[in-house]
Structures are given as C-alpha cells and as structure tokens.
Amino acid sequence: MPPKTDALQGSLDLLVLKILSRRSRLHGYAIMTAIQDISAEVLRVEEGSLYPALHRMEEAGWIRAEWVTKESGRRARVYELTAAGRKQLGLEESRWKTIAAAVNRVLREA
Amino acid sequence: MSTWRNLKNVFRSNRVNDEIDEELESHIAEAVAKGRNPEEARIAFGSSLRHREASRDVRIGAWLDSLRSDAIFGFRQLRKNKITSLAAVLSLSLGVGSCMAAFRLIDAVLLRPLPVANANRLYEAPRHAVLKDESFTYNSWSYPLFKEIRAGVKDQAELIAASEAEPMDLTYKSDQDVERAQVQYVSGWMFPSFGLRPKLGRLLSESDNVQPAGHPYAVLSQSYWKSRFGEDPSVVGQTFRMGDRVYEIVGVIDGKFTGTEPGKMVDIFISVMMHPGATANDWGWLRTLVILKPGAAVQPVRAKMEAITRIFETQRMNGATDSMPQDVRDAFLNQQVWLEPAASGASELRTDTRRPLAILGVLVILVLLIACANVANLMTAQAAARAREMALRVSIGGGRWRLVQLVLVQSGCLALLAAALGALFAWWAAPFVVGMINPPDNPARLLLPADWRVLGFGLATALGVTLLFGLLPALRASSVNPVSALKGGEDPHSRRRLMHSLIGVQVAFCFLVLFVASLFVTTFERLAHVRTGFSARGVLAVNTVTKQPQPLEYWNQLVEYLRRTQGVEAVGMSDAPLLSGGNWSNFISVDGNPPNGVSTYMRRVSPGWIDALQIPLLDGRDFLPQDSQPGSVLVNKAFADAYFDGKSPVGRRFDVVFSGNDHMHVQAVGMVGNVRYSDLRQPFVPQLYLPFRILGDNGKVQDMGSAELIVRTSNPNPILLSQFLRDEVPRVRPEFRVSRIRAQAEINLSHTVRERLLATLAVFFSIVALLLAGVGLYGVLHYYVMQRRREIGIRIAVGAGAANIARIVTMDAFVVLFIGSLAGLVLGMASARFMEALFYQVKASDPAIMVLPAAILFAVALLASIPAVIRAVRIDPASMLRVD
Numbered sequence: 001m002p003p004k005t006d007a008l009q010g011s012l013d014l015l016v017l018k019i020l021s022r023r024s025r026l027h028g029y030a031i032m033t034a035i036q037d038i039s040a041e042v043l044r045v046e047e048g049s050l051y052p053a054l055h056r057m058e059e060a061g062w063i064r065a066e067w068v069t070k071e072s073g074r075r076a077r078v079y080e081l082t083a084a085g086r087k088q089l090g091l092e093e094s095r096w097k098t099i100a101a102a103v104n105r106v107l108r109e110a
Numbered sequence: 111m112s113t114w115r116n117l118k119n120v121f122r123s124n125r126v127n128d129e130i131d132e133e134l135e136s137h138i139a140e141a142v143a144k145g146r147n148p149e150e151a152r153i154a155f156g157s158s159l160r161h162r163e164a165s166r167d168v169r170i171g172a173w174l175d176s177l178r179s180d181a182i183f184g185f186r187q188l189r190k191n192k193i194t195s196l197a198a199v200l201s202l203s204l205g206v207g208s209c210m211a212a213f214r215l216i217d218a219v220l221l222r223p224l225p226v227a228n229a230n231r232l233y234e235a236p237r238h239a240v241l242k243d244e245s246f247t248y249n250s251w252s253y254p255l256f257k258e259i260r261a262g263v264k265d266q267a268e269l270i271a272a273s274e275a276e277p278m279d280l281t282y283k284s285d286q287d288v289e290r291a292q293v294q295y296v297s298g299w300m301f302p303s304f305g306l307r308p309k310l311g312r313l314l315s316e317s318d319n320v321q322p323a324g325h326p327y328a329v330l331s332q333s334y335w336k337s338r339f340g341e342d343p344s345v346v347g348q349t350f351r352m353g354d355r356v357y358e359i360v361g362v363i364d365g366k367f368t369g370t371e372p373g374k375m376v377d378i379f380i381s382v383m384m385h386p387g388a389t390a391n392d393w394g395w396l397r398t399l400v401i402l403k404p405g406a407a408v409q410p411v412r413a414k415m416e417a418i419t420r421i422f423e424t425q426r427m428n429g430a431t432d433s434m435p436q437d438v439r440d441a442f443l444n445q446q447v448w449l450e451p452a453a454s455g456a457s458e459l460r461t462d463t464r465r466p467l468a469i470l471g472v473l474v475i476l477v478l479l480i481a482c483a484n485v486a487n488l489m490t491a492q493a494a495a496r497a498r499e500m501a502l503r504v505s506i507g508g509g510r511w512r513l514v515q516l517v518l519v520q521s522g523c524l525a526l527l528a529a530a531l532g533a534l535f536a537w538w539a540a541p542f543v544v545g546m547i548n549p550p551d552n553p554a555r556l557l558l559p560a561d562w563r564v565l566g567f568g569l570a571t572a573l574g575v576t577l578l579f580g581l582l583p584a585l586r587a588s589s590v591n592p593v594s595a596l597k598g599g600e601d602p603h604s605r606r607r608l609m610h611s612l613i614g615v616q617v618a619f620c621f622l623v624l625f626v627a628s629l630f631v632t633t634f635e636r637l638a639h640v641r642t643g644f645s646a647r648g649v650l651a652v653n654t655v656t657k658q659p660q661p662l663e664y665w666n667q668l669v670e671y672l673r674r675t676q677g678v679e680a681v682g683m684s685d686a687p688l689l690s691g692g693n694w695s696n697f698i699s700v701d702g703n704p705p706n707g708v709s710t711y712m713r714r715v716s717p718g719w720i721d722a723l724q725i726p727l728l729d730g731r732d733f734l735p736q737d738s739q740p741g742s743v744l745v746n747k748a749f750a751d752a753y754f755d756g757k758s759p760v761g762r763r764f765d766v767v768f769s770g771n772d773h774m775h776v777q778a779v780g781m782v783g784n785v786r787y788s789d790l791r792q793p794f795v796p797q798l799y800l801p802f803r804i805l806g807d808n809g810k811v812q813d814m815g816s817a818e819l820i821v822r823t824s825n826p827n828p829i830l831l832s833q834f835l836r837d838e839v840p841r842v843r844p845e846f847r848v849s850r851i852r853a854q855a856e857i858n859l860s861h862t863v864r865e866r867l868l869a870t871l872a873v874f875f876s877i878v879a880l881l882l883a884g885v886g887l888y889g890v891l892h893y894y895v896m897q898r899r900r901e902i903g904i905r906i907a908v909g910a911g912a913a914n915i916a917r918i919v920t921m922d923a924f925v926v927l928f929i930g931s932l933a934g935l936v937l938g939m940a941s942a943r944f945m946e947a948l949f950y951q952v953k954a955s956d957p958a959i960m961v962l963p964a965a966i967l968f969a970v971a972l973l974a975s976i977p978a979v980i981r982a983v984r985i986d987p988a989s990m991l992r993v994d
Contacts, residue, residue, distance in 0.1 A: 027137075031221060
C-alpha cells in the first residue's frame, strides 16, 4: 500500500506548481499522473481533492485555465503557470527546503 | 480582480456548476481512456458532488452565494405579502425621502462651501448690540467705516464689501424692454481675493474701486451669461441702463460663483463705488466679509475692527449721544464686532432659516423614526408568522449568524427599494420647498445639485435604517427555540410587548410632530391676520425713476394724472413702501430737553398718501402741497404716546435730532393711525412723516430723481395693471420711467414667508406621521386579533358581547396611546423652549394647543382600530374552535 496523502499535506500546491513550471498546459488527470510517475508511485494525490486545489490556485491567480478540444473530441481544461504562480513557486520551494532541512537536522541530531 | 470574478460568478452560478461538472467528468473519462476500470475510477474519485461544492465555494465565495440566495428569498417574501410590503416600502420611502430633501436644502443653504479659493478662511463680521435685554445682530456697515477698518487690519486680513444682492430693473437696448436681474455691489478686489478668473474679458480689481460713481463696469456670472446671452462671446462691450446710469459689460466669471449669498444667484456684479451710498457715513448698506491671511488669528482682528468702529461712530455722532440716556448710549457705542465662519457664504436666508431648517431636520428625523417603528412592527408580525420556518432552519443546522443575515438582507431589500423611491421624492420635494420660500417678487434661487454629498447621505440613511429596523427582528429570529416554536408554543406576550412599546414611541413622536405643527399653524394664522393699520387691498407700489432729478411740480403732475386714470382710486408718493425696508430713524427733542432715547422712524410722504393706504387721520389735517421741510410733519399715535404722554401733538413744535447732532425744528400738523413700519411682529413704533417739498439753503425746492408711487386701484388683482402703468407714466413726461412694480399685499405676504413655510411643512409632516401611526396601529391590532382569535372565539361562545370583545382588543392599545401622548406632551413642552423665538402670540402651554393633537391622535387611533374590532367580533366560534 503506498503512503497516504498525509505525506502531501500542505505540499500539494508546491507539487502542482512545480509540475506546471516544467510542462505547460496539462489537464488535471495529467497533473495527477505526473506527480505519481515522477515520485515513482510514492506520492499519490487523492483524485477528487485535486480540483478544488486547482480552482483555489486559479482564483489566487497563480495558474491560468483554458478549455481545449482534444483529438478524441472531448473537451479538457488545461492549466498553465502565470508570473504570479512562478513567484509563488519560488516561495513554496524555499519554504519546503527550510522545513526539510529542519526535519533532517532533527533526525540527525536528536 | 478576484472579488470581481466572484461577483460575476454569482450571477452565472449555473454555468459555474456545469463547468466544474464537465471538468470532473473529463477526469474520469481520461482515467478510463488510460485503461482503468470505470467503476474503480469513479470510486477512487470520490463524491463528485462534494468536490463540486468545494470548488464552487472557491469560485463564488460562500458568503456571496448565500447573500444572493438570501436576496432572492427576501424579494420573494416581499412579493408574497404585497400589502404589508407596500405599506412598509411607502412608509420608509416617505421617511427617507423627506430626510434627503431636507438634507439637500440644509446643504445648499448652510453647509456647501462657496466655490472660491479660500472659503475655509472666510468670515462674516456682524455687529452685535444689547439694549434693554434685547440683542440685535446685524451685518451692515457704511462704506467710509468699512474703508477705515480695511486699512486698519490689512496686515492680518483682507476685507470684502458686498451689498445685499437685489433684483434690479435694467434695459439692454430700448428703454421699454425692462428686464430684471439680480445685482450685487462688491469691492473690485473681491475677484482676485477669491481667486476667480475671467471666462471672457476681465473681472473687476482694486483699480475699479477708486472714484465714487466713476466705474460703470459690470461683470456677469457664468450662469447668467448662459441663460440670458446663450454664451454669446460678443457680450463683452455691450451696455445696459440701470437706474440713471449706463454700464458696460467688461467680462464673465469662469466657474460657478454666483455671489456670496446662498439663496440668491447674482447675475451682475458692479463695483461698490457705483452704489449711491458709497460716500455716506450714516448709511449702512454693505455686508463685511473677512478673509484672514494664513496664520492670522481671529481674536486680534476682531478686537481691532471693534476698536476702529467705536472711534468712527463716536466721531460721527459728534456729541449727539451725550444727551442720550446712559443705557442707550452704551448700547450704541459699545457694539461688539463678531467674526463668524462663513465658508458657505453669508445671507439673510442663511440667518433667517437656520433655526427653521434645524426644526425641519428634526421633524423629518421624527417622521423617519415613526416610519422605522412601523416597518419594525410589520417585520415583527411577519417574523411571528415565520417562527416555524425559522425553527426549521435552526433544526437543520442554520447557524444563528446565518439567520440574522437572512432577516437583515430582507430589511436591506426593503431599504433599497425605499431609498430609491425616497430619492425620487426628494428630487421633487426640495425644489418644491424652495419654491415655497420664495416671495413672488424676489425668488430665492438655490443650486440643488444631486451630487455625491446628497447621494452619500441617502445611502447612509438607508444603511442606518436597515440596521435600525432590521436588527431587532433579526436578533429575535435568531434566538428562536426550535423545540417550543415547532410545537407552536412560543411566548406570544414578549413579541406583543415589543410591538406595543414601538407603538408607544410612535405615538409620542407623532404627538410631538402634531404639537409643533399646531404651534406653527397658530403662529402663521395670528401673524397673517395681524392688524397692519393700513389697507393693502388693490394697492400697487410703483417705483418710478428719472434720468435726471426733476422738479417736484412734474412729480405732482404725474400724481394728478394718475388720479384721473380709469380704475385708479387714489395715488400718493412715498420714499419707500411700508414693510419693505429702507428703515430710517432719529431722536426727538421736545421743548429743548435732551432726547429720551426712544427712536422715531421716518418716512417721506406726499399729500394723499394716507388716503391711498386708508390710514385714519386722528387729529389735525393731511399734508397740503405747500407743506415743506423744514416746517410741517405728520406723526402717528405711537409718537404721541412716546413723547407727549398720549396727548395729541398737533400744533406742537419740537426738534428732530439727526446724526452729527443737527437739529431740525418742526411742527406737527396732523396725527394719523399707527401702521406696521418694517416688521409685522414688532409693536407699533413712533413714526414721523416728512413732506417731499424740501427747501434748500437757498430757499429753492429740491428736485427729485425717484419716488414710490402708491396707487390704489379698484382691481382686486392690481398687478394686472403693471404694463398699463409702465406705458402711462412716460406719457406724462418722457423723463419718467417705471422701474419696479410690486403689490403691497405681496410685500406684506413676504413677511410671513418663514411662518407659512414652517406651518405648511409641519402640517404636511403631521399628516404623514398620522398616516404612518394609523397604519402601524392597524397592523398591530390586526396581528393581535389574529393571535388571540381562539381565545376570542371561546369568549364569544360563552356569551361575551361585542362591546366586551372590542374592549379586550383595543384596551392595551389605548393605554399605550395615552402613555405615548403623555410622553409626547412632555417632549413637546421641553422642545418648545428652543423654538420660542419663532412663535407669535402663542404659547406651548395653551390648553388648545395641548388638547388638539391628543384629540386628532385619538380620532385616528379609533379609525385604525375599527377594522380589527370588526374582525374580532365577526369571529365564528364554531369554525375557530374546529381548526388545528
């Protein structure tokens, strides 16, 4: 059984922003599979809760959404990073690094 | 941006839902396309409804969404109870609208600053004197005194002289086309001091203020330029004739400046040097305005102005005051000079209407409160009907704040509707009221723009009102106890107590409004029917001027000619009509004794003048054509009382003491009845009439350039004869020209404008207040009967009579009515003290004044309770006991 999403608490935004900074114009499902693939199935996003998070980030102006029609004829909503999102990514990344370093220090020295 | 998108999304919420659903569906489709089991994908995805709700809250904003549904629900509720809602909206819109209209007036007259550069440093400088416990405040100065004061304080302040703006007759091309324009004499440097710029040509300046009668130049206000000349740029250089002079238009002001008097919009500005009183040291005709230099303090400037004034007046009187009684002399010489902020200008309208406008403000606030109480009562009654619904909301998890929001939003809907209607009402009412202030001859013109101040005020009122009447029902609704309410057993008495106390407050306010109204109506009635001592019926005051002063003979010929004219009953001449200003007073010295300090008011009249006004001749004779000054005078009865112990002074000789201690020896040839001289409220004053025939030092009779022809016609509407007289007068001699015609009756009427305004407004608001209180009482009684219908049914079943039932239904209401009236009476007696100055021959403690409002209120209450009583008596016990 892979770890539950607890490991992801609070870092979903960071992961989504990071993924979108590398590959632009992904839809929700692609973002989810990207996270799973890159983390070698260690990190799993609870599928439904991805969308409220995406919408929240869209409201915040970090990402931008657009409807596209795929070859299959089905419409999909694809997301890309905005300038504000890029800035937010920097912030989140440094925050994550600080926390990770702190946790590592505790593990090393306690 | 995000709030804006939230707001936008509120109004397309269905599309938002569809979009979210489509996106979620596409996710699952994608998963299936990637080879997952559809069933498994759906289960892994979880509840799409929950995800949709979460996303929707993000995209719309939860509170905005609930607000939207509350607003829709609120409007639905209003629509459901059409009659109740209509009553509430109308009540409230009357209240809010009255407030907005009153605010527009008060803003225009008292609050809005003049459109000049340094309004915040602008003061007016009235003089203040106290004599025998009576205080006089007046802002009138002679020009020589003004000049000295200006020179004395020039380091700390700039002084501006401005005459009272007056409508004047003038002609542009032919002398026959007389038109009227509002003219103000101002010091030339006013324009640069106020930072005003010309739109066209030039404005006046210091150099237009040098030579008396030497600067015949006029500056137009922009609004006059627009309305009279259609913004014609060639207006500069045009000339007009006014009085005996020709003026040249030199420029137009850029901007909204229309003089320093709110209530009068000046069309034409002329240098003070052109005023006939520019060199007279005993003619106070100008108002002094003060612009303090930056950093200058008020007090030193004021003290300096006062000191200069005292020296000037002492020199001017040249010892004539020595013989006066001590208190009179002190009052005259110890006049104070006040400096009062005048950022919004200085005018008679301002001073006169400050208190009436304050009263108007209080009246409309009372009406607004009465309306609020009504709405609160209607809402409470409605909330009672909705108790079960509220209880249900609470039981399925509606938070308390959520319920408060629900009721408040509903009140908000009501307030919004009412504010919109009220704004319409105010838009109509404010100019209407200004129209009522107008003396027909000299209309008050106010700028009444519906600007941000008015809108802001309206919005604030609507918001305040929402809180006022929405909060109470909202809090009650939120404190509902679901268990008892759903069982239908909430304590009905607490709600009724609330409604009753609201009715009590309403009755108290209503009584107060009625009380004030009856005081003002009585004042107006008494003043309108005050004995003037002369007859104004059919009388015209025809101001006639000549280009050059003409011999008295020619004037007499003119009078004779008019006397023979068809439709004219009598003609006389005077220097000014009665009750129209031009006051002029002196002291009297009898038998060489010093003056006793009582002033005599002067008027110059011709033979036949008393006949034209039907003033009774009590002793002696009227003037004859050969009576001249110095020599013969007429006096009135009050004169005899003041100087001759009430005995007729006919045949007696005495001295008139002029300023500068000049004595003129005269003999009384006749005594006439008392007339009101300058004011309807004043008691009759001692009066002395001088003849027109003035003998100069060389023994020659002086020529005259203007007089007021007092013409009594047989026409009850004499103003119809205006054009006829305008044509007829130049026919006698082409030099003569009619400048201005007024009906004496209208002059009299203009003295009661304020009282008529107050009485009309007070009556209007009383009717509104009574209507509102009646509706309120009706609503409460109706609610009461509905609530106790079962009990009443039982009472009827066991044999209670109709009278008994009526008593049960109305008992409480009438107790409340009684207590409320009592409270209103106490309030009224307390507030009457602040309005005493406005009353005339009426006291707040008159029994009639106290009983009348009570009787009216009682009658209205009776009327309002009839439907409820009928409904109660008609309750059918059999069917009533069968329900539930």
